[in-house]
Amino acid sequence: MHHTLDIQDLHFSYPDGRVALRGVSLFINPGEKTALVGPNGSGKSTLLLHLNGILRGEGEVHVCGKELTDDSLRQIRALVGLVFQDPDDQLFSQSVYEDVAFGPLYMGLPKEELEQRVRQALEDVGMAGSETRVPHHLSEGEKKRVAIATVLSMDPEVLVLDEPTAGLDPRGRRELIQLLRGLPQTMLVATHDMRMVAELFERTVIIDEGQVVGDGQTAQILAEPHLLARHGLEAP
Amino acid sequence: MLFSPTPLHIPDGFLSIGVSVVGWILAVVFIGIALRQTKDQLGERQVPLMGVIAAFIFAAQAINFPVAAGTSGHLLGGTLAAIVLGPWAGTLVMTAVIAVQALLFQDGGLLAMGWNIMNMGVITTFTGYAVYMLVIRFLGPTTRSRLIGGFVGAWLSVIVSASAAAIQLAISGTSPLHLGLPAMAGVHAIIGLGEAIITVGAIGLLQASRPEVLTTGETAPGKRTATFTLVGLLVALAVAAFSPLASARPDGLEFIAELQGFLGLAQGPSFELMPDYTLPFLSDPVLTTMLAVAVGTLVVFGLAWLIARSSVHRGTVRD
Amino acid sequence: MHIDLTDQYQHRESLIHHLDPRVKVVVTLFFILVVGLVRHGSWIAFGALFLGVLGYAAASRLGMFYAVRRSFIAIPFLLAAAPLPFIIPGPTLISFPALNLTISEPGTIRFVSIMLRSFIAVQAGILLAATTPFPDLVWAMCSLRIPRPLVAVIAFMYRYIFVLADEVIRLMRARAARSPEIPGKGKPSLLWRGRVTGSMVGSLFLRSLDRSERVYGAMASRGYDGEMRTYSTFQMRGADWISLIVFSLLILGSLSLMFLR
Numbered sequence: 101m102h103h104t105l106d107i108q109d110l111h112f113s114y115p116d117g118r119v120a121l122r123g124v125s126l127f128i129n130p131g132e133k134t135a136l137v138g139p140n141g142s143g144k145s146t147l148l149l150h151l152n153g154i155l156r157g158e159g160e161v162h163v164c165g166k167e168l169t170d171d172s173l174r175q176i177r178a179l180v181g182l183v184f185q186d187p188d189d190q191l192f193s194q195s196v197y198e199d200v201a202f203g204p205l206y207m208g209l210p211k212e213e214l215e216q217r218v219r220q221a222l223e224d225v226g227m228a229g230s231e232t233r234v235p236h237h238l239s240e241g242e243k244k245r246v247a248i249a250t251v252l253s254m255d256p257e258v259l260v261l262d263e264p265t266a267g268l269d270p271r272g273r274r275e276l277i278q279l280l281r282g283l284p285q286t287m288l289v290a291t292h293d294m295r296m297v298a299e300l301f302e303r304t305v306i307i308d309e310g311q312v313v314g315d316g317q318t319a320q321i322l323a324e325p326h327l328l329a330r331h332g333l334e335a336p
Numbered sequence: 337m338l339f340s341p342t343p344l345h346i347p348d349g350f351l352s353i354g355v356s357v358v359g360w361i362l363a364v365v366f367i368g369i370a371l372r373q374t375k376d377q378l379g380e381r382q383v384p385l386m387g388v389i390a391a392f393i394f395a396a397q398a399i400n401f402p403v404a405a406g407t408s409g410h411l412l413g414g415t416l417a418a419i420v421l422g423p424w425a426g427t428l429v430m431t432a433v434i435a436v437q438a439l440l441f442q443d444g445g446l447l448a449m450g451w452n453i454m455n456m457g458v459i460t461t462f463t464g465y466a467v468y469m470l471v472i473r474f475l476g477p478t479t480r481s482r483l484i485g486g487f488v489g490a491w492l493s494v495i496v497s498a499s500a501a502a503i504q505l506a507i508s509g510t511s512p513l514h515l516g517l518p519a520m521a522g523v524h525a526i527i528g529l530g531e532a533i534i535t536v537g538a539i540g541l542l543q544a545s546r547p548e549v550l551t552t553g554e555t556a557p558g559k560r561t562a563t564f565t566l567v568g569l570l571v572a573l574a575v576a577a578f579s580p581l582a583s584a585r586p587d588g589l590e591f592i593a594e595l596q597g598f599l600g601l602a603q604g605p606s607f608e609l610m611p612d613y614t615l616p617f618l619s620d621p622v623l624t625t626m627l628a629v630a631v632g633t634l635v636v637f638g639l640a641w642l643i644a645r646s647s648v649h650r651g652t653v654r655d
Numbered sequence: 656m657h658i659d660l661t662d663q664y665q666h667r668e669s670l671i672h673h674l675d676p677r678v679k680v681v682v683t684l685f686f687i688l689v690v691g692l693v694r695h696g697s698w699i700a701f702g703a704l705f706l707g708v709l710g711y712a713a714a715s716r717l718g719m720f721y722a723v724r725r726s727f728i729a730i731p732f733l734l735a736a737a738p739l740p741f742i743i744p745g746p747t748l749i750s751f752p753a754l755n756l757t758i759s760e761p762g763t764i765r766f767v768s769i770m771l772r773s774f775i776a777v778q779a780g781i782l783l784a785a786t787t788p789f790p791d792l793v794w795a796m797c798s799l800r801i802p803r804p805l806v807a808v809i810a811f812m813y814r815y816i817f818v819l820a821d822e823v824i825r826l827m828r829a830r831a832a833r834s835p836e837i838p839g840k841g842k843p844s845l846l847w848r849g850r851v852t853g854s855m856v857g858s859l860f861l862r863s864l865d866r867s868e869r870v871y872g873a874m875a876s877r878g879y880d881g882e883m884r885t886y887s888t889f890q891m892r893g894a895d896w897i898s899l900i901v902f903s904l905l906i907l908g909s910l911s912l913m914f915l916r
Binding site: 387 | 683735765783827
Binding site for chain 1: 789790793810811813814815817818866869870872873874875876877878879880884886
């Protein structure tokens with residue numbers, strides 16, 4: 101399998117005229133865990149929304165070797181697990197079970213496999229046994245983990261996460277980093293958490309004003325204070 | 337306030353079975369049309385958009401502001417929902433709000449829900465929307481006309497739906513029309529000011545920060561239906577409210593006596609669906625009344641449509 | 656007043672709690688319908704239906720008077736029916752010659768009957784909400800052929816009520832924090848306060864609109880295609896059918912009492 105992400109010359113403007121992406125090109129290798137950093141409004145979230153076709157700009161997006169088109173949209177949505185920043189957006193159902201089962205349900209899986217997927221996904225994120233709980237009553241850290249389970253249950257090849265550690269207390273953050281470390285998928289994670297970047301990701305991409313302005317080994321990137329400062333970032 | 341804080345949610349027990357059933361039939365028809373219209377209008381966003389906006393209306397109803405003497409103004413939201421999403425989406429959003437309030441908080445009955453949906457989900461959204469759109473049409477799509485339209489629309493929508501509730505209570509033999517209608521309309525003329533001020537504040541903020549969101553509602557389907565509803569309801573209400581004054585006896589007593597006889601208030605059990613094992617569908621004064629009201633409303637609708645085409649301009653710009 | 660968002664569901668281990676939610680929905684609606692059908696002044700039938708509510712509450716282990724204590728929500732509405740004893744003609748019960756008012760017997764019977772009807776009906780609604788988790792209620796609505804998009808809108812609304820209520824509380828705190836009352840200075844005008852409230856409503860709307868777009872994105876990225884799907888949760892068992900029949904017969908029996916004189 102190709103578990104790759106390949107973005108070529110992607111441009112996107114919002115309907116109100118705001119230009120968000122100005123020719124982004126990015127290739128991510130199979131199994132690579134990559135951090136996407138950049139100041140607020142740099143286009144990080146906009147880029148992530150292109151990876152399974154929620155937004156469609158000009159340019160090409162290939163996932164696992166398949167080009168994203170109208171025809172391949174459904175397939176690609178099953179390949180890319182996209183987790184939104186606010187788990188209250190991700191968890192829209194009335195119970196944890198329903199939320200984790202949502203993706204598999206739309207994949208048309210039979211009941212037994214669906215139940216097996218839900219159980220496995222909740223186990224993977226350390227939330228087994230919380231099937232009947234109400235999303236609103238979970239702690240912030242639990243919400244984030246269940247949000248990840250909602251895409252793991254679809255058995256994706258690529259995980260795309262937006263600010264997974266935002267709003268978590270130190271313990272919740274630590275547990276989440278452990279969780280991400282243990283997941284085998286190719287991963288692209290937008291974040292401001294530079295300590296997590298240093299700890300977890302072998303590669304870091306800097307994006308600013310809709311363009312890739314830095315790309316390399318995390319250790320190298322973090323060793324360039326001028327580059328970081330120019331784009332509103334700091335080394336941990 | 338007389339019926340504060342949720343003056344329009346009719347509980348079970350206050351409407352007769354016949355009246356309740358008519359309300360449910362009307363509600364089912366309107367909900368059915370609304371489901372189809374919003375599917376066309378919103379596509380895949382139909383469910384998440386209206387679901388979250390219904391939660392918004394519910395939450396916004398909790399934002400109140402002190403008026404005087406322990407009372408507070410707050411929003412019902414039908415007009416605002418219709419202005420921002422269009423009248424059909426507004427109908428569904430309000431239906432969801434009313435259903436959750438009834439199921440979860442017993443705020444409004446289950447059998448009475450048909451009329452609650454009609455009053456707060458259909459009548460408010462369509463009258464409020466119609467006024468708003470008419471004002472924009474005649475004053476141009478400016479900020480000022482949106483604010484005027486929102487104010488008059490929100491105010492009127494609350495009065496009209498409260499009056500409709502008063503009529504339903506009267507036909508059910510629960511509340512005499514000559515007391516209930518002026519009381520409900522009067523109280524809601526005041527409550528409606530709160531509704532109007534909040535609606536205008538909200539439109540003002542949207543206009544200032546993201547004016548493009550207002551075009552969703554303004555381009556939504558349902559304008560023609562809205563105009564019909566508004567004009568028809570207004571004329572029907574005017575007839576109901578002013579006919580005592582116009583009758584031969586200026587004190588209106590004759591009318592009240594007639595009305596009570598007409599509604600069968602004095603006749604005891606004739607309101608139940610199967611009194612004494614007879615099916616009263618043809619002879620029941622209630623059904624006769626409703627039939628008369630229905631026919632009268634239809635005639636009035638037709639007349640109003642003709643009159644409105646020539647004089648609606650004067651009628652709405654007055655405020 | 657809606658800010659009271661404590662869940663209405665009260666968990667107990669009882670026969671009623673374990674019933675298929677469809678049975679509870681149907682029985683409740685049938686009960687409320689029958690309460691509406693009882694003739695004015697049929698006190699025995701009203702009494703039997705009231706006993707039925709008390710028994711149902713006891714059987715659900717909520718305590719016999721659980722619903723009675725919460726059933727006063729309809730009282731303000733009784734004002735609408737208050738003129739009835741004065742305006743319906745008939746044998747006089749009490750008269751106030753000084754005020755030129757008389758209270759008639761048929762008017763009083765009608766008024767008390769309306770009061771009892773709403774009192775009993777609202778208790779049935781309270782017990783439905785207290786014995787059935789809202790998600791089960793939603794599932795029952797789907798299963799009883801209420802159009803799925805409407806049920807889905809209701810389910811989404813229920814989910815986001817809590818999220819938006821938190822936002823409202825934050826907004827109102829922020830307003831309160833910036834609205835000091837300085838002695839000697841007048842309060843801002845009513846109109847101004849109303850417009851501020853309106854602005855809060857407007858900004859809450861914008862946040863909700865953005866949220867709905869993100870929620871849609873989260874749904875679409877998991878394969879949502881515009882059709883709501885569900886899986887079956889409950890199966891009607893023998894006990895459900897028996898309960899449905901027994902409750903229906905009891906309700907019909909209570910109704911028939913109105914023909915006793």
